Amino acid sequence: MGLLRTILIIALVYYAIKILSRIFAPYLVKYAAKKAEERFGGQFGQFHRQQEKEVPKKEGEVTIDKMPQTKTSNKDVGDYVDFEEID
Template sequence: MQLASFSGFIKTLFYIIAFYYIFRFLAKLFLPLIVKKVVEKAGENMYQQQQRQQQSSWQKNQNDDTVIYNTDNVKKPRETKKVGDYVDYEEID
């Protein structure tokens, strides 16, 4: 059976603090580089996906001889429903 000594406790505490500060120092050095690489890779993947999507839609439109008009943006008259008049209530104490 081993007994814990005060010097062993101080030594362990020193190692923990030293590891913490070394980790913080290395994180400040390398973390921005890693994040930059991840963001660049995500941007590349998004660009490639967009290119593939455009190519597939272009090929689909080339194969069809029909013309498609986008009628979603056509302004339609907006109907308003009259439910009733607004009544202002007052509280009575």
């Protein structure tokens, strides 16, 4: 009797979640799309405002906005071995 009751409860919970997801899924998707639109729109607005502040540049002029990070390498990692193919 306990096994049958457990299976019945699992089936009811499964179908309840299935029905509720069909009801609330469109609202959740709309909410997520709205939030994504606000986030991307905010980033675009900042980019657009930044471009307006910049002075027009002459053609061919190069500017560097960000200096690249210097990479440090450890030269003591190992030895270089030159292999020679033997026939």
